[in-house]
Amino acid sequence: xxxxxxxxxxxxxxxxxxxxxxxxxxxxxxxxxxxxxxxxxxxxxxxxxxxxxxxxxxxxxxxxxxxxxxxxxxxxxxxxxxxxxxxxxxxxxxxxxxxxxxxxxxxxxxxxxxxxxxxxxxxxxxxxxxxxxxxxxxxxxxxxxxxxxxxxxxxxxxxxxxxxxxxxxxxxxxxxxxxxxxxxxxxxxxxxxxxxxxxxxxxxxxxxxxxxxxxxxxxxxxxxxxxxxxxxxxxxxxxxxxxxxxxxxxxxxxxxxxxxxxxxxxxxxxxxxxxxxxxxxxxxxxxxxxxxxxxxxxxxxxxxxxxxxxxxxxxxxxxxxxxxxxxxxxxxxxxxxxxxxxx
Amino acid sequence: xxxxxxxxxxxxxxxxxxxxxxxxxxxxxxxxxxxxxxxxxxxxxxxxxxxxxxxxxxxxxxxxxxxxxxxxxxxxxxxxxxxxxxxxxxxxxxxxxxxxxxxxxxxxxxxxxxxxxxxxxxxxxxxxxxxxxxxxxxxxxxxxxxxxxxxxxxxxxxxxxxxxxxxxxxxxxxxxxxxxxxxxxxxxxxxxxxxxxxxxxxxxxxxxxxxxxxxxxxxxxxxxxxxxxxxxxxxxxxxxxxxxxxxxxxxxxxxxxxxxxxxxxxxxxxxxxxxxxxxxxxxxxxxxxxxxxxxxxxxxxxxxxxxxxxxxxxxxxxxxxxxxxx
Numbered sequence: 109x110x111x112x113x114x115x116x117x118x119x120x121x122x123x124x125x126x127x128x129x130x131x132x133x134x135x136x137x138x139x140x141x142x143x144x145x146x147x148x149x150x151x152x153x154x155x156x157x158x159x160x161x162x163x164x165x166x167x168x169x170x171x172x173x174x175x176x177x178x179x180x181x182x183x184x185x186x187x188x189x190x191x192x193x194x195x196x197x198x199x200x201x202x203x204x205x206x207x208x209x210x211x212x213x214x215x216x217x218x219x220x221x222x223x224x225x226x227x228x229x230x231x232x233x234x235x236x237x238x239x240x241x242x243x244x245x246x247x248x249x250x251x252x253x254x255x256x257x258x259x260x261x262x263x264x265x266x267x268x269x270x271x272x273x274x275x276x277x278x279x280x281x282x283x284x285x286x287x288x289x290x291x292x293x294x295x296x297x298x299x300x301x302x303x304x305x306x307x308x309x310x311x312x313x314x315x316x317x318x319x320x321x322x323x324x325x326x327x328x329x330x331x332x333x334x335x336x337x338x339x340x341x342x343x344x345x346x347x348x349x350x351x352x353x354x355x356x357x358x359x360x361x362x363x364x365x366x367x368x369x370x371x372x373x374x375x376x377x378x379x380x381x382x383x384x385x386x387x388x389x390x391x392x393x394x395x396x397x398x399x400x401x402x403x404x405x406x407x408x409x410x411x412x413x414x415x416x417x418x419x420x421x422x423x424x425x426x427x428x429x430x431x432x433x434x435x436x437x438x439x440x441x442x443x444x445x446x447x448x449x450x451x
Numbered sequence: 452x453x454x455x456x457x458x459x460x461x462x463x464x465x466x467x468x469x470x471x472x473x474x475x476x477x478x479x480x481x482x483x484x485x486x487x488x489x490x491x492x493x494x495x496x497x498x499x500x501x502x503x504x505x506x507x508x509x510x511x512x513x514x515x516x517x518x519x520x521x522x523x524x525x526x527x528x529x530x531x532x533x534x535x536x537x538x539x540x541x542x543x544x545x546x547x548x549x550x551x552x553x554x555x556x557x558x559x560x561x562x563x564x565x566x567x568x569x570x571x572x573x574x575x576x577x578x579x580x581x582x583x584x585x586x587x588x589x590x591x592x593x594x595x596x597x598x599x600x601x602x603x604x605x606x607x608x609x610x611x612x613x614x615x616x617x618x619x620x621x622x623x624x625x626x627x628x629x630x631x632x633x634x635x636x637x638x639x640x641x642x643x644x645x646x647x648x649x650x651x652x653x654x655x656x657x658x659x660x661x662x663x664x665x666x667x668x669x670x671x672x673x674x675x676x677x678x679x680x681x682x683x684x685x686x687x688x689x690x691x692x693x694x695x696x697x698x699x700x701x702x703x704x705x706x707x708x709x710x711x712x713x714x715x716x717x718x719x720x721x722x723x724x725x726x727x728x729x730x731x732x733x734x735x736x737x738x739x740x741x742x743x744x745x746x747x748x749x750x751x752x753x754x755x756x757x758x759x760x761x762x763x764x765x766x767x768x769x770x771x772x773x774x775x776x777x
Contacts, residue, residue, distance in 0.1 A: 184524070218557030227556035234523060235556060239547050245513050246548065249520015256476070256502060256526060263520075276543075279513025286508070442558035443592050445616035 128338060132399050135177060135334055139169040139392050140417045142193040145202060148421050149209055153369045158209045162223045165193035167364035170391035171296050172197040174337025175264060178345060184232045184250035186243045187266040189224035191236035194266055198233045202424035212431035219434040241271035245280040251291035262290045262348045270301025272315050285322035288353035292344045298363045303377035316358035324354045331361030332389045362386035453636055458628040460602035461491045464609035469499055472527065475613055478505040478518055479531030488533045489569060489628055515541035519549050522564040527613060532568035535584050535622060549618035550593030565612045569625035571662055571712045572749055575756060581749035583713035588620040589690040595619045595643055596689040600664035602632040604687055607641030615643060624662040646693035652682035655706040655770050658697060658723050660686040663710040666763035673767055679774055689719055697723065698731050705736040706773040710766045715743045737773040742766050
């Protein structure tokens with residue numbers, strides 16, 4: 109649902125003067141879906157149905173939904189290993205994602221990717237990637253391809269604030285700024301790279317200031333307020349499509365859970381008080397409040413949305429559980445292009 | 452047939468493929484306005500313009516990743532590494548992305564890209580500019596590794612690499628750019644994965660590739676005067692390896708020397724020895740010997756450097772040993 113095929117009409121103003129009011133319902137459903145999906149994934153991980161690493165997105169839902177809801181269907185999205193939320197927001201099905209987490213043949217990557225490597229070429233979802241910051245030059249590459257082909261597509265690259273400290277960030281942003289690529293670089297700044305706080309890893313903690321080095325705007329955004337995220341997205345996309353080049357968004361958000369399923373939500377590198385305080389600005393609660401104020405949501409409406417989301421997640425889990433394992437022969441396929449494949 | 456240098460044969464391959472397919476572009480340091488650090492891309496900017504012959508900052512990781520990203524959308528980039536020593540800075544994109552993307556995506560996304568540039572030692576460039584890394588890349592499933600030894604193979608293999616739908620690591624010989632040879636004009640394709648008998652012989656097989664092909668041929672010539680008739684088998688492609696060609700030759704000669712530019716430990720030659728002992732044990736009349744560079748960083752001093760490198764003398768000595776004639 110969240111994939112808009114047009115350049116985001118600002119407001120059809122149905123029952124309220126608020127911009128985007130006609131999209132609130134879709135946004136809320138998607139944010140709820142991401143949260144309930146992730147809660148279910150966490151449960152499935154804890155009983156061994158999901159293996160490997162599993163990095164949950166709970167608390168950051170407004171970032172993915174706010175940014176991706178304003179994209180065209182032919183734009184590119186690429187992310188790191190905390191990407192279930194972005195994949196859902198991009199319109200990949202709960203079934204295909206959950207089945208991938210289970211490693212099943214019906215998963216979006218045929219069970220060969222797993223939690224960190226969700227792909228859907230048709231949706232322009234170019235993957236979750238497991239090396240911190242390694243996807244940033246790839247995002248610039250999609251933007252380069254769009255410029256090469258003159259398509260006015262944009263490329264949206266998600267990464268955490270810790271990735272802003274690696275060389276790939278600098279190299280990709282410098283080239284993107286130099287060549288005015290239609291790239292949007294999104295720092296999902298949840299304050300912690302695994303267990304290391306920003307102030308312990310970055311010489312300048314206001315990361316949006318780094319954009320000045322690359323000849324592009326750097327914008328700090330309240331990542332808990334989906335309207336703020338959406339507005340920042342539209343400004344950046346319009347600039348990119350007009351050939352004016354990239355934007356760096358430093359989106360301040362918070363993850364409620366640990367870095368991965370092996371990491372407690374609080375206790376070691378951050379306090380329970382800090383976590384509790386962050387929950388006071390829950391992105392879903394904020395949108396709900398906005399909708400209630402505008403008369404667009406009541407208890408019955410919310411219950412209906414919750415039920416719909418719960419049913420979708422339950423269906424996805426059942427689908428994943430009942431899906432077949434990949435055939436043993438799949439071990440050796442997809443290493444190289446099939447012999448004789450054209451182009 | 453025209454007589455071309457290895458450098459100009461590569462240039463001809465690039466030009467023909469860029470003329471043929473608008474999705475093919477060349478990107479790298481100094482490829483455009485400078486005409487290429489080794490002049491492989493001479494004249495291409497003038498013909499194809501700055502969107503298709505693209506100068507980059509000195510940022511191997513960044514531009515390699517941009518190339519890989521564009522290949523994931525279906526473009527067919529040729530990414531020039533000024534040397535393979537510098538490509539170490541880009542190895543994350545080559546190994547962690549280009550080689551893996553098809554598998555990780557369950558076959559949805561391919562990566563038709565060529566990474567090319569000179570590898571190995573030249574003359575007195577010191578330890579950081581004198582390394583043969585083919586065994587590193589050949590170790591990685593999902594990559595193809597191609598290493599032409601002659602101008603004709605350089606042209607034919609580069610054209611095939613550009614048309615290939617998988618990531619190809621195309622390692623040119625830094626000392627081969629001025630080598631001259633006959634090169635077929637126009638459409639000349641050498642298939643990836645097919646070795647070539649550069650000299651037929653009966654007594655011993657010298658398996659070699661890239662810069663060791665010429666010394667192997669020189670050694671064979673010298674050995675023929677001693678009554679030893681050596682076959683020189685140029686692998687041309689390290690991965691996929693033409694195992695049949697190797698085994699065919701061993702079945703004929705029963706003796707094998709592997710000559711490579713790289714280091715001994717876990718080198719390409721180790722793979723050849725594994726193949727031969729496993730599949731042709733009963734054909735062998737002697738243990739397989741390997742000729743390689745000394746197991747040290749390359750020294751600057753010219754005498755030490757010469758001592759470190761594989762050459763025709765060392766290859767001939769190894770051949771005499773497997774023939775029990777030393």
